[in-house]
Amino acid sequence: MSAKTEFLTPHAFNESTQRRLPSIRWRRAVSPIALLFAWQIACWNGWVSTRFIPAPVTIAQTFWAMTVSGELARNLLVSLGRSASGLAIGATIGVVAALVAGLSSKGEDAIDPPMQMLRTMPHLALVPLFILWFGIGEAPKIALVALGSAFPIYLNLYAGIRHVDPKVIEAMTTIGLTRAEMIWHIILPGALPSALVGLRYAIGVAWLSLVVGEQVNASSGVGYLVMNAREFVRTDIIFVGLIVYSLLGLAADALVRKLESAALVWRPTAQKK
Numbered sequence: 278m279s280a281k282t283e284f285l286t287p288h289a290f291n292e293s294t295q296r297r298l299p300s301i302r303w304r305r306a307v308s309p310i311a312l313l314f315a316w317q318i319a320c321w322n323g324w325v326s327t328r329f330i331p332a333p334v335t336i337a338q339t340f341w342a343m344t345v346s347g348e349l350a351r352n353l354l355v356s357l358g359r360s361a362s363g364l365a366i367g368a369t370i371g372v373v374a375a376l377v378a379g380l381s382s383k384g385e386d387a388i389d390p391p392m393q394m395l396r397t398m399p400h401l402a403l404v405p406l407f408i409l410w411f412g413i414g415e416a417p418k419i420a421l422v423a424l425g426s427a428f429p430i431y432l433n434l435y436a437g438i439r440h441v442d443p444k445v446i447e448a449m450t451t452i453g454l455t456r457a458e459m460i461w462h463i464i465l466p467g468a469l470p471s472a473l474v475g476l477r478y479a480i481g482v483a484w485l486s487l488v489v490g491e492q493v494n495a496s497s498g499v500g501y502l503v504m505n506a507r508e509f510v511r512t513d514i515i516f517v518g519l520i521v522y523s524l525l526g527l528a529a530d531a532l533v534r535k536l537e538s539a540a541l542v543w544r545p546t547a548q549k550k
Contacts, residue, residue: 283316331513339513340520348502353521354486355497359415360525366480368476370423371430377440378431379468381462389435396428401489408493418490427487429478437471438464480529503517536541 313333319325320332327335338512343349374392400421407417441464449463491500499518506514 286460311474326547328510329512331516335513336516336520340517343514343517349521350519351379352498352502356491356499357525358420359418359419359490359498360487362482363419363486364426365481366419367424367426367479368430371427371475371479372434372472374427375431375438375472376461377437380464392428392431400424401486404489407519413494417493418487420496421484421490422486425482426479428449429482430472430475433475433478434472440471441467470537470541473540477530477533481526482528484529488522 281473316330317333320327320330320335331339340349374388376390378392379385403424404417404421407420411417411420445463445467446459451458454462487498488500491498492504495501495504499521503515503518506512506518
């Protein structure tokens with residue numbers, strides 16, 4: 278009695294995996310869809326109070342009405358501007374601090390201790406101080422986003438610089454690379470994956486900071502819509518705001534993933550994708 282064993286080549290295995298991807302995606306979508314149906318049925322039958330938990334259909338109708346009226350787009354643009362400004366400032370601070378601390382032992386002694394101390398503080402608790410320091414305009418909101426997003430970028434880029442393989446650095450030194458060439462061609466590309474991971478975390482923290490910042494004396498933005506809806510017990514608008522925040526976070530994360538695939542094309546793992 279003999280058994281015939283078939284082995285899949287890597288190419289055939291990849292093709293098989295690609296054919297299975299649609300079914301895998303559909304299976305992953307089953308539970309969220311089932312949850313929405315259960316939620317809607319519970320609202321229809323009065324099992325939950327629609328005053329506090331609106332039905333998915335109601336949320337969708339509110340979302341559409343706010344989109345058609347332009348109210349959602351106007352406030353969304355304001356939130357995007359605040360988030361982008363704060364993230365740009367925070368990323369600049371994080372990158373500069375990480376480069377100084379990662380590329381110099383003296384810089385590490387000067388920069389890393391205060392950064393490690395500051396990162397342990399809950400930055401959202403600094404809102405009262407930011408209002409006293411910067412007033413009640415746009416500055417405290419942007420500063421809150423900048424502060425929150427600086428630390429993930431700093432920590433990951435700093436760790437990436439410090440964990441570049443010393444053997445590679447030693448080998449490049451023996452062939453005569455200068456320090457500037459070493460930094461540009463070896464250290465920074467080696468630390469780039471960690472920096473992009475830090476950017477993904479920073480974007481998440483930026484949105485979290487923006488949610489809090491826009492609830493402090495704001496007259497526009499998605500957070501303002503949520504706070505205003507709370508005053509009138511419009512939970513459907515609150516849910517719309519939460520959905521918008523989550524969609525923005527997912528879109529930003531997907532954008533960074535695309536950037537990662539393009540920037541790290543030289544990595545074997547990126548080539549497999």
